[in-house]
Amino acid sequence: xxxxxxxxxxxxxxxxxxxxxxxxxxxxxxxxxxxxxxxxxxxxxxxxxxxxxxxxxxxxxxxxxxxxxxxxxxxxxxxxxxxxxxxxxxxxxxxxxxxxxxxxxxxxxxxxxxxxxxxxxxxxxxxxxxxxxxxxxxxxxxxxxxxxxxxxxxxxxxxxxxxxxxxxxxxxxxxxxxxxxxxxxxxxxxxxxxxxxxxxxxxxxxxxxxxxxxxxxxxxxxxxxxxxxxxxxxxxxxxxxxxxxxxxxxxxxxxxxxxxxxxxxxxxxxxxxxxxxxxxxxxxxxxxxxxxxxxxxxxxxxxxxxxxxxxxxxxxxxxxxxxxxxxxxxxxxxxxxxxxxxxxxxxxxxxxxxxxxxxxxxxxxxxxxxxxxxxxxxxxxxxxxxxxxxxxxxxxxxxxxxxxxxxxxxxxxxxxxxxxxxxxxxxxxxxxxxxxxxxxxxxxxxxxxxxxxxxxxxxxxxxxxxxxxxxxxxxxxxxxxxxxxxxxxxxxxxxxxxxxxxxxxxxxxxxxxxxxxxxxxxxxxxxxxxxxxxxxxxxxxxxxxxxxxxxxxxxxxxxxxxxxxxxxxxxxxxxxxxxxxxxxxxxxxxxxxxxxxxxxxxxxxxxxxxxxxxxxxxxxxxxxxxxxxxxxxxxxxxxxxxxxxxxxxxxxxxxxxxxxxxxxxxxxxxxxxxxxxxxxxxxxxxxxxxxxxxxxxxxxxxxxxxxxxxxxxxxxxxxxxxxxxxxxxx
Numbered sequence: 001x002x003x004x005x006x007x008x009x010x011x012x013x014x015x016x017x018x019x020x021x022x023x024x025x026x027x028x029x030x031x032x033x034x035x036x037x038x039x040x041x042x043x044x045x046x047x048x049x050x051x052x053x054x055x056x057x058x059x060x061x062x063x064x065x066x067x068x069x070x071x072x073x074x075x076x077x078x079x080x081x082x083x084x085x086x087x088x089x090x091x092x093x094x095x096x097x098x099x100x101x102x103x104x105x106x107x108x109x110x111x112x113x114x115x116x117x118x119x120x121x122x123x124x125x126x127x128x129x130x131x132x133x134x135x136x137x138x139x140x141x142x143x144x145x146x147x148x149x150x151x152x153x154x155x156x157x158x159x160x161x162x163x164x165x166x167x168x169x170x171x172x173x174x175x176x177x178x179x180x181x182x183x184x185x186x187x188x189x190x191x192x193x194x195x196x197x198x199x200x201x202x203x204x205x206x207x208x209x210x211x212x213x214x215x216x217x218x219x220x221x222x223x224x225x226x227x228x229x230x231x232x233x234x235x236x237x238x239x240x241x242x243x244x245x246x247x248x249x250x251x252x253x254x255x256x257x258x259x260x261x262x263x264x265x266x267x268x269x270x271x272x273x274x275x276x277x278x279x280x281x282x283x284x285x286x287x288x289x290x291x292x293x294x295x296x297x298x299x300x301x302x303x304x305x306x307x308x309x310x311x312x313x314x315x316x317x318x319x320x321x322x323x324x325x326x327x328x329x330x331x332x333x334x335x336x337x338x339x340x341x342x343x344x345x346x347x348x349x350x351x352x353x354x355x356x357x358x359x360x361x362x363x364x365x366x367x368x369x370x371x372x373x374x375x376x377x378x379x380x381x382x383x384x385x386x387x388x389x390x391x392x393x394x395x396x397x398x399x400x401x402x403x404x405x406x407x408x409x410x411x412x413x414x415x416x417x418x419x420x421x422x423x424x425x426x427x428x429x430x431x432x433x434x435x436x437x438x439x440x441x442x443x444x445x446x447x448x449x450x451x452x453x454x455x456x457x458x459x460x461x462x463x464x465x466x467x468x469x470x471x472x473x474x475x476x477x478x479x480x481x482x483x484x485x486x487x488x489x490x491x492x493x494x495x496x497x498x499x500x501x502x503x504x505x506x507x508x509x510x511x512x513x514x515x516x517x518x519x520x521x522x523x524x525x526x527x528x529x530x531x532x533x534x535x536x537x538x539x540x541x542x543x544x545x546x547x548x549x550x551x552x553x554x555x556x557x558x559x560x561x562x563x564x565x566x567x568x569x570x571x572x573x574x575x576x577x578x579x580x581x582x583x584x585x586x587x588x589x590x591x592x593x594x595x596x597x598x599x600x601x602x603x604x605x606x607x608x609x610x611x612x613x614x615x616x617x618x619x620x621x622x623x624x625x626x627x628x629x630x631x632x633x634x635x636x637x638x639x640x641x642x643x644x645x646x647x648x649x650x651x652x653x654x655x656x657x658x659x660x661x662x663x664x665x666x667x668x669x670x671x672x673x674x675x676x677x678x679x680x681x682x683x684x685x686x687x688x689x690x691x692x693x694x695x696x697x698x699x700x701x702x703x704x705x706x707x708x709x710x711x712x713x714x715x716x717x718x719x720x721x722x723x724x725x726x727x728x729x730x
Contacts, residue, residue: 004021005021005225005226006018007219007221009215009217009218011035011152011163011164011211011214014035014036014124015035016035016132017034018033018132018136018222019031019032019034020136020140020222020226023041027043027044027045027137027141028043028143028228029043029044029138029139029141029142029143030043030137031133031222032133033129033130033132035129036121037123038119038120039069039129040115040129040133041133042113042130042133042134042137043114043116044112044113044134044138044141045112045114046107046109046110046112047109048109049109050107052108053106053108054105058111059096059100059111059112059113060111060113061093061095061113061114062092062112062113062115063091063095063115063116063117064114064116064117065081065085065087066081066116067371068118069117069118070372070373074369076369085370086404086408087368087370089401089405090404091130092401093401094127094151094180094188095113095130095151097188097514098151098181098188099113099134099135101187101516102145102149103144104144104233107143107233107234108233108234113137115133115134117371120371122373124167125164125166125167126371127153128152128153128178131149131150131151131178132151132215132219135147135219136148136219140222140223140228141227142228142229142230143230144230144231147216148182148219148220148223149187150180150181150211151178151179151188151212152164152178152211152212152215153176153179154175154176154178154205154207155169155170155175155176156173156196156200157173157174161207167372167373174193174194174196175191175193175194175201175204176192176193177204177511178190178191179204179205179208179212180212181212181518182216182518185515185518185520186205186208186209186212186513187518188513188514188515189511190511190512190513191510192413192509192510193507193508193509193511194507195506195507195508196508197507197508198508198529200507200508201511202526202529206522243288244295247285247296247299248299251274251299252303254274254277255307257270258270259307260321262320262321263350264350264438264489265392271300275300279296304494305494308491309474309494309495312324312482313480318488318491319490319491320488324482325534326486327485327535327538328348328486329348329349330347330539331345332344332345332346332347332451332543332545332546333546334451334452334546339557341357341456341554342357342453342555343355343356343452343455344451344452345448346444346447346448346451346543348447348539349438349439349488351436351437351439352444353441354433354435355431355432355448356430356431356433357428357429357452357453357455357458358428359427359456359554359555360426360428360429361426361561361594362425362427362594363594364429365377365378366378379421379426379427380411380428381411381428381430382414382429382445383429383430383431384406384441385399385403386406386437386441387434390434390435390437391436391438406441407445410442410443410445410449410466410502410510412510413466414430414460414509416509417460417461417504417509418453418458418460419459419460419461422563422600423459424458425563426458426554428453428456428458432444432448439468439487439491439492440486440487443467443500443502444466446464446502447466447539450543453550454547454550455547455551456551456554457550457551457552457553457554457555458550458554459550461504462505463543463549464502464503464504464509465502465503465536465540465543466500466503466536467500467532467535468498468499468500469483469485469486469487469498469500469501469531469532470492470496470498471496471497471499471515471520471528472484472496473517478520478521478524483524486535496515496516497514497515497516497520497528498512499532500512500513501529501533501536502536504540505537560605560607560608561611562602562603562611563600563602564600564618565600565601566595566599566618567599567622570599570621570622571595571597571599573650574595574622581649585618589605589613590605591605591610591613591614593614593618601618603615617649623648625648625651625682626682627684627685628682629682630679630681630682630699631647631648631679631681632677633645633646633647633653633677633678633679634675634676635678636652636674638672638673638674639668641657642654642657642659642668643655643668645678647680653682653691653692654694655694655695656695659697659698660696660697661696661697662697662702679699681695681698681699683695683698
């Protein structure tokens with residue numbers, strides 16, 4: 001008999017239910033979590049044994065979505081789920097980041113967490129269910145874990161903070177963030193916004209904490225009724241490390257001095273030189289211990305950690321000599337590549353992004369086929385590349401989870417200012433190539449990407465800049481701390497927080513925070529946001545000196561695109577039988593013409609003349625004949641009583657023989673020939689049959705010149721019988 005254990009917790013309008021004991025019972029831990037019509041099965045397994053003590057946690061998270069969850073079959077030739085989609089990778093990172101610091105390094109076994117979306121109502125977001133299900137699975141398992149953690153999504157809608165909003169509510173939100181943490185405090189925040197204030201961000205995070213606490217309590221309750229006894233961790237053998245004390249005393253002042261190098265490589269070389277000096281000075285002592293090399297490396301790591309943190313906390317001086325609020329030197333260049341549509345080189349200290357913008361057509365849009373709803377398209381993309389040479393190393397050129405995560409953050413930062421497809425009918429792709437890296441290349445991608453967009457002439461609403469912040473604390477209550485602006489790679493690695501903020505002068509557009517300690521106070525959060533705002537303004541000021549706004553025209557090498565809207569009833573006329581009409585326009589003009597189901601016609605070509613010619617042909621197809629208007633018509637047929645003339649595509653009218661000349665005409669063929677183009681005036685539309693009556697003589701003056709269209713006078717004033725004064729008439 002299956003012993004199914006359940007715990008439920010009310011979130012919003014529904015219960016989030018955790019179940020265990022029925023599904024995936026051979027895993028170390030398994031939880032089936034469901035909320036309304038969405039459900040996730042989360043499992044965790046670990047390897048059988050640990051062979052040695054590791055200095056890292058070998059954990060992997062593999063969030064995956066099954067198309068059957070939404071009653072769909074995967075698109076494309078391969079009708080099964082294969083490699084992870086970007087969304088799955090991004091959600092895996094959301095789960096990994098708050099959980100990883102809570103595993104015991106001494107456990108030293110490979111751990112794999114697999115949350116699988118098995119049902120979705122396409123109303124409630126499954127990623128939040130997955131975060132909580134993954135934590136619950138580990139919490140009840142036999143794997144040591146200092147959790148649980150919980151996650152919620154918070155949206156700001158019409159001034160109200162909504163917990164776990166639906167997909168539809170997220171679309172209407174001014175702010176959308178995912179917040180994760182423990183009962184003790186927030187450990188991760190990630191999301192985007194439409195230029196919200198720092199206070200809005202603080203209030204949203206504060207709104208999440210009570211719900212996170214409630215979800216953590218539910219997981220702890222589930223552990224009480226269904227939890228397994230935890231496996232043992234490796235215990236390090238007690239060692240006598242007194243022999244390292246003279247080495248430490250000798251090396252510490254030298255490492256402190258070596259850390260004063262102005263560049264990353266200078267500091268690295270200086271410390272390496274000290275290490276060699278120590279090895280030579282203590283050669284006899286080191287020879288007495290078989291693990292001396294390992295212990296010496298650990299000693300230097302500890303020295304670097306303590307020196308970096310103590311210098312910042314006690315002296316307010318960082319390893320590169322900057323003050324805590326000081327930002328590294330910044331240089332900006334635009335138009336650095338001749339044939340690209342837009343380019344920029346953004347350099348901040350030893351971090352550099354070469355950002356390139358390419359403008360494409362509707363055919364270049366990104367198709368997303370996922371379980372969230374119908375297939376949808378995106379006309380803005382940002383891709384981030386981190387080649388190994390950016391840090392002076394060799395390696396494979398691959399796109400890993402880090403690249404996808406950093407690119408998504410930068411894209412979210414810029415998305416808020418990129419014009420809509422209706423306003424700017426281009427597909428826009430930004431690529432950030434990281435040329436150098438020593439701290440926050442994702443925020444350099446935001447700055448460089450913004451400059452390249454403006455260089456390409458993309459009419460973004462405002463410039464956007466990003467900055468990475470850090471935190472160094474001391475003491476159990478974090479009463480002693482320093483917030484760092486524009487962190488280095490060493491400060492990210494050895495600090496307590498990595499905190500990225502991007503936005504305009506009017507508010508935040510993207511936010512990401514990972515905290516390595518529990519219970520960061522609201523005071524620290526508020527001060528960090530204010531310091532980040534000041535840093536963002538500083539960077540924006542430098543960017544605006546290079547390029548204050550988008551160029552007035554798009555790059556000459558970019559395709560020329562226009563769009564127009566036609567009535568949905570006219571879509572068939574534009575396409576024609578078997579696509580004959582739309583293909584004919586392309587063949588005659590050399591432009592590419594697309595029309596969607598809502599009647600939006602997009603035309604693109606190599607130059608403006610080509611695009612304009614195609615646009616005129618489309619307008620002619622959908623134009624309704626107007627009595628009194630003069631058209632250039634093509635003679636299609638000659639009859640004894642007159643000629644049929646096509647004035648608009650598919651629209652013919654009769655020009656009676658009496659309307660061909662001011663004198664008597666014996667034969668129509670004496671005046672006209674098939675294929676001849678003549679000016680004709682539409683003089684009548686038959687109300688019953690819709691037949692068009694045309695006149696050649698009314699379209700020309702006695703000298704044979706085409707008459708100009710009569711100018712229309714403005715109507716009289718509604719409050720007066722007198723007409724407008726002559727000088728005010730059209």
